[in-house]
Amino acid sequence: MKRLVPAEPYNGGVTSAPPSPTTVIRPGPSPARLDFASGIFDYAPAPESVRPEIAGSYGLFIGGTSVDAQGGKRFATTNPATGETISEVAEASAADVDRAVAAARAALPAWSALPGIERGKYLYRIARRLQERAREIAVLETIDGGKPIKESRDVDIPLAAAHFFYHAGWADKLAYAFPGTDPKPVGVCGQIIPWNFPLLMAAWKIAPALACGNTVVLKPAETTPLTALRLAEICDEVGLPAGVVNIVTGAGATGAAIVEHPGVDKIAFTGSTEVGKRIAKAVAGTDKTLTLELGGKSANIIFEDASIDQAVEGIIEGIYFNQGHVCCAGSRLFVQESIADRVTAKLRDRLATLRVGDPLDKNTDVGAINSRAQLDTIERYLRIGRDEGATLHEVNGSALPDAGNWCRPCFFTGVQPSHAIAREEIFGPVLAVMTFRTPAEAIERANNTPYGLAAGVWTDKGSKIFEVASKLDAGVVWLNTYNKFDPTSPFGGFKESGFGREGGRHGLRPYVRL
Amino acid sequence: MSDRLGVIKTYKLFIGGKFPRTESGRSTRVTDPQRGVVAHVCHASRKDVRDAVEAARKAQPAWAGATSYLRGQILYRLAEMIESRRAEFIEVLASDDADREVDASIDRVTSYAGWTDKFPQVWGGANPVAGPYHNFTVPGPVGVVFAIAPDERPLLGLLSMILPPIAMGSSVVVLASETNPIPAMILAEAIATSDVPGGVVNILTGFRAELAEHIAGHREIDAVHAAGVDADQRRVLREGAAENLKRVTVRDTAGDAWYDASCASPWWIEPFVESKTTWHPSAT
Numbered sequence: 001m002k003r004l005v006p007a008e009p010y011n012g013g014v015t016s017a018p019p020s021p022t023t024v025i026r027p028g029p030s031p032a033r034l035d036f037a038s039g040i041f042d043y044a045p046a047p048e049s050v051r052p053e054i055a056g057s058y059g060l061f062i063g064g065t066s067v068d069a070q071g072g073k074r075f076a077t078t079n080p081a082t083g084e085t086i087s088e089v090a091e092a093s094a095a096d097v098d099r100a101v102a103a104a105r106a107a108l109p110a111w112s113a114l115p116g117i118e119r120g121k122y123l124y125r126i127a128r129r130l131q132e133r134a135r136e137i138a139v140l141e142t143i144d145g146g147k148p149i150k151e152s153r154d155v156d157i158p159l160a161a162a163h164f165f166y167h168a169g170w171a172d173k174l175a176y177a178f179p180g181t182d183p184k185p186v187g188v189c190g191q192i193i194p195w196n197f198p199l200l201m202a203a204w205k206i207a208p209a210l211a212c213g214n215t216v217v218l219k220p221a222e223t224t225p226l227t228a229l230r231l232a233e234i235c236d237e238v239g240l241p242a243g244v245v246n247i248v249t250g251a252g253a254t255g256a257a258i259v260e261h262p263g264v265d266k267i268a269f270t271g272s273t274e275v276g277k278r279i280a281k282a283v284a285g286t287d288k289t290l291t292l293e294l295g296g297k298s299a300n301i302i303f304e305d306a307s308i309d310q311a312v313e314g315i316i317e318g319i320y321f322n323q324g325h326v327c328c329a330g331s332r333l334f335v336q337e338s339i340a341d342r343v344t345a346k347l348r349d350r351l352a353t354l355r356v357g358d359p360l361d362k363n364t365d366v367g368a369i370n371s372r373a374q375l376d377t378i379e380r381y382l383r384i385g386r387d388e389g390a391t392l393h394e395v396n397g398s399a400l401p402d403a404g405n406w407c408r409p410c411f412f413t414g415v416q417p418s419h420a421i422a423r424e425e426i427f428g429p430v431l432a433v434m435t436f437r438t439p440a441e442a443i444e445r446a447n448n449t450p451y452g453l454a455a456g457v458w459t460d461k462g463s464k465i466f467e468v469a470s471k472l473d474a475g476v477v478w479l480n481t482y483n484k485f486d487p488t489s490p491f492g493g494f495k496e497s498g499f500g501r502e503g504g505r506h507g508l509r510p511y512v513r514l
Numbered sequence: 515m516s517d518r519l520g521v522i523k524t525y526k527l528f529i530g531g532k533f534p535r536t537e538s539g540r541s542t543r544v545t546d547p548q549r550g551v552v553a554h555v556c557h558a559s560r561k562d563v564r565d566a567v568e569a570a571r572k573a574q575p576a577w578a579g580a581t582s583y584l585r586g587q588i589l590y591r592l593a594e595m596i597e598s599r600r601a602e603f604i605e606v607l608a609s610d611d612a613d614r615e616v617d618a619s620i621d622r623v624t625s626y627a628g629w630t631d632k633f634p635q636v637w638g639g640a641n642p643v644a645g646p647y648h649n650f651t652v653p654g655p656v657g658v659v660f661a662i663a664p665d666e667r668p669l670l671g672l673l674s675m676i677l678p679p680i681a682m683g684s685s686v687v688v689l690a691s692e693t694n695p696i697p698a699m700i701l702a703e704a705i706a707t708s709d710v711p712g713g714v715v716n717i718l719t720g721f722r723a724e725l726a727e728h729i730a731g732h733r734e735i736d737a738v739h740a741a742g743v744d745a746d747q748r749r750v751l752r753e754g755a756a757e758n759l760k761r762v763t764v765r766d767t768a769g770d771a772w773y774d775a776s777c778a779s780p781w782w783i784e785p786f787v788e789s790k791t792t793w794h795p796s797a798t
Binding site for chain 1: 636642643644645647649745753755758784788790791793
């Protein structure tokens, strides 16, 4: 086995002979340097102590009440960090979706006729309750989805509350958002969301829809239904009129029933490009409007005049945040050739210090992979990457729990543009590192993908950073930062990363008829 | 009427700033109830569509890279060119309200000439994020847009379909009115003698039913702007568009609605822009 030590020259995989097909770099002694993987920086366990109440089973939230699925079908939701079943939820059939759409339709006239200021106050109430119940919901999010508690606590839940708070204020100002028009709601919105940011995606979908006077039928992902059902409880707590928000749990068939339902006026989907295209075809012959927030293979470009340490933090944040289960993850790293050695060495050091393990531990950086199926996908790409001749750097030595789904963060060097790991979305903590020589080459290669969701650029040269940013085909461009989100900031992709924006004034557009 | 035999013109296609004949070799007669055959127009094929899209793709980056001010001046110049051909347009429109249509067409071009440097201010802006970041959203062109013009209002309708994308830096290929394609080809001559760079506007004459599926499935087309299509063509366009997630906008505008100033509202431009949001830390 070949082992990369600091003294060995970096080959970049571009100009020198490709590494042998099975090259894997694992942690090993590097006597000349501080060994970050040695355990000297180990932390004592710091588990989150709050335990949210979790019922043995949950129904569907239709017309303001919890109901069983017709026929009583249910499925288990598990904790991906332990493999244990947490609870059971109802599996909505087409008939259940029909009930939910009917409830949303029935609620629509009164809800859309409500003065904007009144609609807004319901959203403010939801935002407040989310803030008040934030800790409990953060823990639930982590238990159900496997993400580190520090992320659900500091990012997911506060941002979800902020989305409701932000959109609450739009409800009585829509005419100013679209000057010269009299904006009307679209109607009943069918919303299908993924498992990577369960509550936050629910907030992104529900808050603008409600602010604009629509009613919704939302389907959370089958592996992460619990926080959306908490949100249903909150809707009930704050007295939201019955039927304005309906939540139907289930898998692909439930989603298909929403897409195909003739009583749905608009579909909003966040998920894979493959499913997004199927949905676009399915609604082609109908009057349904559509927004899609799909996959990505976002480029993070590091120029030689960047602040390297800051950039390395940004790379880490870009790809390992939420186990890499992020549609806008910076999964392709383009490093200018002159600094490739330094960046790779720093990346290895930093990677070695990431703590992988119990998501409920407050010091955990990388939690559990959301599902066995997703872990299989990631492991398949790790095999493909090695088989295609790239060099895998597995420098993280965290001790992993026995049960659950785990993947240590890692990166590949010696990646060619034609490699699957450089072209396809992996949706895991796997980074493909490539090098470039000129800004023009970086831009060309960054844009050479059917996707166009996000990009990152790192340089301390002001004029260069804006020029490169303006030429990247991406809906969100992070300059000297990465993976930042805000309800006022529109998010969404170019090209096959979907269409429509979520957040900001732009995010209201799909929810109004002008 | 004199005995002189008129010279009947065959209108060619307008691709990449040039006037090629259709590669298919097919043409269609244009007849007038009073005068009989008045002209021939090309019957564009799929290959012509591909050639036109290629020309549009090639021209697009430079057009998008031009300043908004310059794009505005070029579009205003186009308004001047149409104004100077007013009599010719009125003649080929051959309708009761041809005068009104030419007036409205010139005004529409003038209106969009003014949007080039204003739409980004109306639709874009700074976003007050909760953190130490400078954050702003700017609309950019979607890329290559295929426009399908309605049969009615052969000049005004066509212009209303191509101006929203080109104002913001996209390039277009447009399929002209099937029932009266000649005004579109006179427009091509006006464009060719204006300052609009070759390839930014490409004009084809042909048949929607024949080309819709090909347009929808073409992976180098980023968006479709169609009017005058039936429910079936609309479905074909949207279904095929799913292949590369083209943005498809179908207008139901009809009759006098084409004269309405709302056809030059920012909400006509918005489907043909991609909003890019940029973040940068703000710190010392």
